[in-house]
Amino acid sequence: MVPDAAAADEEKCLADGIGRLQHNAFYMHRALDSNNLKDALRYAGQMLSELRTSSLSPHKYYELYMRAFDELRKVEMFFVEETRRGTYSVTDLYELVQHAANILPRLYLLCTVGSVYIKSKEAPAKDVLKDLVEMCRGIQHPVRGLFLRSYLSQISRDKLPDIGSEFEGGANTVNDAIEFVLQNFTEMNKLWVRMQYQGPIGEKAKRGKERSELRDLVGKNLHVLSQLEGVDLDMYKETVLPRILEQVVNCKDELAQHYLMDCIIQVFPDEYHLQTLETLLSAFPQLQPTVDIKTVLSLLMDRLSNYAVSSTEVLPEFLQAEAFAKLNSAVGEVIEAQVDMPISGVITLYVSLLTFTLRIHPDRLDYMDQILGACVQRLSGKTKVEDSKATKQIIALLSAPLEKYKDISTALNLPNYPRVMDHLDNATNKVMSTIIIQNIMKNNTCISTADRVDTLLELIKGLVKETDEAQDDELDEEDFKEEQNSVARLIHMLRTDDAEEMFKIISTVRKHILLGGPKHLAFTVPPVVFSALKLLRHLQNQDGDVNGQEVSVTQKKIFQLLHQTIEALSSVPSPELALKLYLQCAEAANDCGLEPVSYEFLTQAFILYEEEMADSKVQVTAIHLIIGTLQRMNVFGIENRDTLTHKATGYSAKLLKKPDQCRAVYACSHLFWVNEQDGVKDGERVLLCLKRALRIANAAQQMNATRGSSGHVTLFIEMLNKYLYFLEKGNPQITSSAIHDLIDLIRTEIQSDNTTSDPSANAFFSSTMRYIEFHKQKGGSVGENYEQIKV
Amino acid sequence: MVLVLAIGDLHIPHRAPDLPAKFKSMLVPGKIQHILCTGNLCIKEVHDYLKSLSPDLHITRGEYDEDVRYPENKTLSIGQFKLGLCHGHQIVPWGDLDSLAMLQRQLDIDILVTGHTHQFKAYKHEGGVIINPGSATGAYSSITYDVNPSFVLMDIDGLRVVVYVYELIDGEVKVDKIDFKKTATTQSAH
Numbered sequence: 012m013v014p015d016a017a018a019a020d021e022e023k024c025l026a027d028g029i030g031r032l033q034h035n036a037f038y039m040h041r042a043l044d045s046n047n048l049k050d051a052l053r054y055a056g057q058m059l060s061e062l063r064t065s066s067l068s069p070h071k072y073y074e075l076y077m078r079a080f081d082e083l084r085k086v087e088m089f090f091v092e093e094t095r096r097g098t099y100s101v102t103d104l105y106e107l108v109q110h111a112a113n114i115l116p117r118l119y120l121l122c123t124v125g126s127v128y129i130k131s132k133e134a135p136a137k138d139v140l141k142d143l144v145e146m147c148r149g150i151q152h153p154v155r156g157l158f159l160r161s162y163l164s165q166i167s168r169d170k171l172p173d174i175g176s177e178f179e180g181g182a183n184t185v186n187d188a189i190e191f192v193l194q195n196f197t198e199m200n201k202l203w204v205r206m207q208y209q210g211p212i213g214e215k216a217k218r219g220k221e222r223s224e225l226r227d228l229v230g231k232n233l234h235v236l237s238q239l240e241g242v243d244l245d246m247y248k249e250t251v252l253p254r255i256l257e258q259v260v261n262c263k264d265e266l267a268q269h270y271l272m273d274c275i276i277q278v279f280p281d282e283y284h285l286q287t288l289e290t291l292l293s294a295f296p297q298l299q300p301t302v303d304i305k306t307v308l309s310l311l312m313d314r315l316s317n318y319a320v321s322s323t324e325v326l327p328e329f330l331q332a333e334a335f336a337k338l339n340s341a342v343g344e345v346i347e348a349q350v351d352m353p354i355s356g357v358i359t360l361y362v363s364l365l366t367f368t369l370r371i372h373p374d375r376l377d378y379m380d381q382i383l384g385a386c387v388q389r390l391s392g393k394t395k396v397e398d399s400k401a402t403k404q405i406i407a408l409l410s411a412p413l414e415k416y417k418d419i420s421t422a423l424n425l426p427n428y429p430r431v432m433d434h435l436d437n438a439t440n441k442v443m444s445t446i447i448i449q450n451i452m453k454n455n456t457c458i459s460t461a462d463r464v465d466t467l468l469e470l471i472k473g474l475v476k477e478t479d480e481a482q483d484d485e486l487d488e489e490d491f492k493e494e495q496n497s498v499a500r501l502i503h504m505l506r507t508d509d510a511e512e513m514f515k516i517i518s519t520v521r522k523h524i525l526l527g528g529p530k531h532l533a534f535t536v537p538p539v540v541f542s543a544l545k546l547l548r549h550l551q552n553q554d555g556d557v558n559g560q561e562v563s564v565t566q567k568k569i570f571q572l573l574h575q576t577i578e579a580l581s582s583v584p585s586p587e588l589a590l591k592l593y594l595q596c597a598e599a600a601n602d603c604g605l606e607p608v609s610y611e612f613l614t615q616a617f618i619l620y621e622e623e624m625a626d627s628k629v630q631v632t633a634i635h636l637i638i639g640t641l642q643r644m645n646v647f648g649i650e651n652r653d654t655l656t657h658k659a660t661g662y663s664a665k666l667l668k669k670p671d672q673c674r675a676v677y678a679c680s681h682l683f684w685v686n687e688q689d690g691v692k693d694g695e696r697v698l699l700c701l702k703r704a705l706r707i708a709n710a711a712q713q714m715n716a717t718r719g720s721s722g723h724v725t726l727f728i729e730m731l732n733k734y735l736y737f738l739e740k741g742n743p744q745i746t747s748s749a750i751h752d753l754i755d756l757i758r759t760e761i762q763s764d765n766t767t768s769d770p771s772a773n774a775f776f777s778s779t780m781r782y783i784e785f786h787k788q789k790g791g792s793v794g795e796n797y798e799q800i801k802v
Numbered sequence: 803m804v805l806v807l808a809i810g811d812l813h814i815p816h817r818a819p820d821l822p823a824k825f826k827s828m829l830v831p832g833k834i835q836h837i838l839c840t841g842n843l844c845i846k847e848v849h850d851y852l853k854s855l856s857p858d859l860h861i862t863r864g865e866y867d868e869d870v871r872y873p874e875n876k877t878l879s880i881g882q883f884k885l886g887l888c889h890g891h892q893i894v895p896w897g898d899l900d901s902l903a904m905l906q907r908q909l910d911i912d913i914l915v916t917g918h919t920h921q922f923k924a925y926k927h928e929g930g931v932i933i934n935p936g937s938a939t940g941a942y943s944s945i946t947y948d949v950n951p952s953f954v955l956m957d958i959d960g961l962r963v964v965v966y967v968y969e970l971i972d973g974e975v976k977v978d979k980i981d982f983k984k985t986a987t988t989q990s991a992h
Contacts (some may be wrong), residue, residue: 127803376968498843499815537816537866541942548947591865598944632865632892643945678894686898725908732904739900741882778929782907785928 059116127178185241196232383427440473494533586623810840818939846988890918
């Protein structure tokens with residue numbers, strides 16, 4: 012209840028004050044209108060007496076002050092008019108206002124008259140200003156004094172004897188202007204600091220807040236200085252900055268020091284800061300230990316960074332000013348001095364320094380490494396960083412070189428880069444790793460040596476290696492897939508055209524991915540396998556004859572690697588994927604002419620089929636892949652080939668559903684007829700397969716007949732097409748009578764009452780018959796085969 | 803004029819990291835009415851990408867596809883044409899045009915779009931046309947050596963289809979075009 016009551020009290024106080032102020036202002040204006048200066052001044056004095064109050068907070072006092080300010084403007088205009096008319100001289104006015112009963116109103120009026128005095132040029136500006144700034148010492152109460160001096164500053168602003176101003180000349184120089192402002196500033200700062208020690212100890216926080224509300228009054232003076240034409244670089248360097256810093260250091264007040272350093276940096280041009288860097292930085296260690304220097308230093312570095320990129324002519328200035336060396340040691344000193352600085356603060360400083368260095372000295376990788384090294388030092392001895400502010404900063408630190416250099420190799424070459432990453436906990440490592448991968452993909456960078464690949468994969472180990480159980484549970488499955496897919500994509504960027512080096516790269520990648528757990532392998536194994544297969548192709552394309560021996564040895568090593576890599580999938584377990592990959596390898600080995608290797612891979616595929624494929628749909632796909640692969644292979648001798656085709660055909664016939672059996676078996680027919688020049692063309696075995704398939708189709712028909720469905724007709728039409736296929740290819744075992752029989756059978760089935768009409772089967776049959784007709788008409792070598800078929 | 807994109811065998815991320823940049827910049831959303839994808843994307847991200855190019859997306863299952871629910875084959879009508887889509891690993895011998903022609907007869911379609919071999923083909927036979935858009939990423943294939951990234955854009959206009967094939971050869975996109983007309987004899991009689 013008490014704060015509310017106090018606030019209500021204050022509101023009332025303010026309202027009352029404003030009321031009285033306006034009351035007196037009204038009478039003052041009446042007196043001015045009737046040219047009764049004496050009365051006017053009396054009322055003015057009473058009006059300004061409201062500003063003598065001690066019961067308002069700065070925020071409320073300001074409202075009162077603004078009203079008084081507005082009234083005083085009108086008074087000033089009156090004074091100007093009267094002095095111009097000659098009713099009164101300025102010195103008269105000066106004299107008259109001194110009669111005000113209390114000092115505060117007296118001083119406000121004096122300042123007002125002083126303004127008129129300077130404007131009239133009857134006295135040198137510098138004299139009047141000096142007088143006023145000294146007289147204001149009469150008010151030692153912080154809040155009242157600050158506002159009074161603020162008033163002085165406001166009204167004198169356009170009357171300072173700056174270079175090119177009308178008030179310059181003779182004895183009046185810009186030095187006087189500077190001196191005036193500096194003095195006002197110094198006094199205001201003293202008042203402001205004194206506020207800290209007023210009032211009961213328990214209200215320290217409240218005082219801090221009130222002081223913050225007033226800080227811009229003090230800072231305004233610096234702003235005024237920055238706007239003076241006469242404050243050029245030399246003036247700033249020789250006079251202005253040293254005087255300001257002197258006050259800042261000597262006041263020994265944390266709030267003031269922080270605000271004013273910040274103010275200096277924001278208000279004066281960056282060019283000046285660059286040239287006075289040493290002076291500026293030397294002030295930092297002299298500040299109170301509790302001042303949050305890091306934000307000020309970061310601000311300075313960020314501003315200088317932006318300045319650097321503003322134009323190309325600016326960069327040499329930085330080199331000349333030895334900016335990096337100075338800032339680097341300043342950062343180090345600050346961190347040394349403030350032992351309690353949290354780690355996030357330390358890293359923030361280094362981020363600012365790094366950003367600065369990247370802009371000014373992009374070619375000095377040694378500087379970058381130095382900065383990263385300093386971070387490593389600060390991070391070592393502590394446990395993994397988990398504070399989220401700190402980790403955000405570390406990520407910013409590590410991302411900066413990536414964005415600048417685009418080619419990740421530059422970052423990888425900095426010895427301290429991986430060391431910084433070592434200090435990240437797993438979650439943060441993953442975030443950073445993702446950023447790294449994105450950078451690589453966006454810039455299409457290829458990492459082309461095994462060493463760099465090794466470094467890179469070590470860096471992103473958060474994504475690659477197996478982690479603790481606890482963390483895995485938390486991870487969303489979608490996110491995990493996305494992560495691993497990005498690792499998979501990355502693997503394709505790790506390549507080179509040099510075959511030897513490429514093999515080393517593949518081995519390195521394999522080494523790393525095997526450290527990942529079963530969940531990771533399903534994603535990471537395929538890209539490695541296909542990289543290796545591409546390498547094999549590459550070796551094949553190279554002229555094998557010259558280095559025949561070497562190529563063959565390397566090929567065998569690669570196949571060994573492939574075998575071991577695919578084997579790892581058994582821990583996932585992922586038998587379907589493994590089977591597909593084994594088949595790919597079998598074909599590749601076939602192309603290299605390595606019969607035993609190819610046989611071994613096919614064996615592995617068959618074993619997986621036998622032992623791990625339980626689902627019938629999966630079996631169908633798998634068997635077709637096996638048949639398709641086997642059909643293309645020409646490296647096998649007769650015995651091996653027989654074993655494999657026998658297995659394939661056997662498994663085809665053992666599929667669960669009859670239609671699947673039929674289709675797989677007639678697919679096997681192609682195993683015995685290869686359309687190439689030297690391809691096997693065993694007409695008899697083809698026919699055996701087709702007949703077997705036909706028997707299965709018949710069995711399917713019988714099963715369907717009991718159910719009344721007609722799906723099997725399609726099977727017969729497929730069989731017909733297959734017979735036609737081999738007829739065309741010139742298989743002597745295919746007779747026209749067999750084909751006639753099939754056609755009749757199909758016709759019967761379609762027209763039969765037992766079966767429901769199937770439009771797609773009908774269409775299939777029609778198009779097949781059209782096909783036959785077409786070839787008969789066409790004639791030629793193919794047409795000959797069709798001659799005997801009667802439609 | 804109806805634009806149909808035929809694309810497939812991207813094999814992302816098993817065999818390739820991404821579509822070639824030049825293709826990506828050509829494939830702009832909103833210009834293509836239908837997409838026929840032969841399969842082997844392989845992951846959801848690629849599905850989403852294709853979906854963003856055109857809302858009418860048809861995909862058949864390739865043997866490496868992550869999503870096992872894609873159908874083995876699909877048929878649809880676009881304008882005067884009946885089209886069919888099938889990845890092709892199911893048809894042995896792989897890439898054999900006569901065996902594929904059988905599938906075409908079976909599905910009773912004018913145009914069969916199929917993949918698996920990673921080699922562009924546009925083949926006209928008495929029953930219709932077989933189109934293989936190849937591999938959009940130029941992915942490794944055990945069947946084809948030296949695969950160039952490619953895809954096909956079909957412009958269907960009445961009884962005519964113009965097949966544009968885009969191939970990335972040595973860093974440059976080369977375009978070729980083939981005309982097909984649907985004649986009376988190839989219309990199926992019902």
